[in-house]
Amino acid sequence: MVKHRNWLLSAIEPDVLADLGPRMVPVQLRRGDELHAPSDPVEYVYFPDGALIGILSETLSGESVVTGLIGFDGALGAFEACGSRKAHMRGVVLVSGAACRMRASDYRALYDTSPSLRTAVHKHVEVLLAESRQSVGCNAIHPVEGRLARTLLEAGERCDGENVVALTQEALAQMLGVQRTTVAVAMSALQKQGSLRSGRGAVELNQDALEKTACSCREILQMLKFEIRTTRAESCDA
Numbered sequence: 404m405v406k407h408r409n410w411l412l413s414a415i416e417p418d419v420l421a422d423l424g425p426r427m428v429p430v431q432l433r434r435g436d437e438l439h440a441p442s443d444p445v446e447y448v449y450f451p452d453g454a455l456i457g458i459l460s461e462t463l464s465g466e467s468v469v470t471g472l473i474g475f476d477g478a479l480g481a482f483e484a485c486g487s488r489k490a491h492m493r494g495v496v497l498v499s500g501a502a503c504r505m506r507a508s509d510y511r512a513l514y515d516t517s518p519s520l521r522t523a524v525h526k527h528v529e530v531l532l533a534e535s536r537q538s539v540g541c542n543a544i545h546p547v548e549g550r551l552a553r554t555l556l557e558a559g560e561r562c563d564g565e566n567v568v569a570l571t572q573e574a575l576a577q578m579l580g581v582q583r584t585t586v587a588v589a590m591s592a593l594q595k596q597g598s599l600r601s602g603r604g605a606v607e608l609n610q611d612a613l614e615k616t617a618c619s620c621r622e623i624l625q626m627l628k629f630e631i632r633t634t635r636a637e638s639c640d641a
């Protein structure tokens with residue numbers, strides 16, 4: 404049986420997963436692919452297995468900021484497909500790579516069948532909400548260099564990029580909500596410290612150095628994510 408690195412797929416009971424057959428389709432996602440658009444019906448749910456997807460929030464004048472990242476740890480459309488069945492944000496591929504996709508109707512049937520998937524999806528929502536809350540404070544309080552270091556580490560560990568993450572300065576600017584020139588200055592400072600090496604369309608990461616430079620939100624979120632993912636539901640029953 405195929406072993407999935409995607410956390411939601413790996414949570415599904417093996418016999419249920421084996422029964423999916425051709426309903427679970429491996430796909431190769433390319434940087435810039437738009438998978439979901441605001442107000443469109445959710446046709447497919449995407450489970451990254453190497454690719455990195457950005458959730459974009461937009462203004463009426465057309466500016467956009469990445470407000471969420473989905474990689475090995477989740478799926479695009481996992482809760483919208485079961486709720487309003489519409490995308491309320493844009494889902495765009497930031498880093499090319501592998502993924503699996505399911506038709507939303509097949510996914511809903513799977514969601515009804517698999518208690519393990521339901522628990523994993525609920526935890527995925529908890530993680531995304533925790534990250535969103537932390538990021539609001541982070542954006543207001545922490546300097547760009549620490550935020551950039553945290554963003555690079557979090558992006559890298561969600562895709563095939565723990566050592567080299569294929570992100571451009573434009574993409575990083577959109578992820579941090581700052582000008583590209585601000586990213587260039589912050590990257591130059593991190594490069595001088597030996598935390599990274601910037602190349603053409605990719606960044607080579609020095610994990611240990613970046614961990615030391617990342618803002619304290621990194622540590623808080625790692626603890627929260629560990630707690631959310633490892634707590635068993637029955638251990639909370641009073």
Ligand SMILES: [Zn+2]
Pocket residue numbers: 540541542545550618619620621
């Ligand atoms: Zn922070």
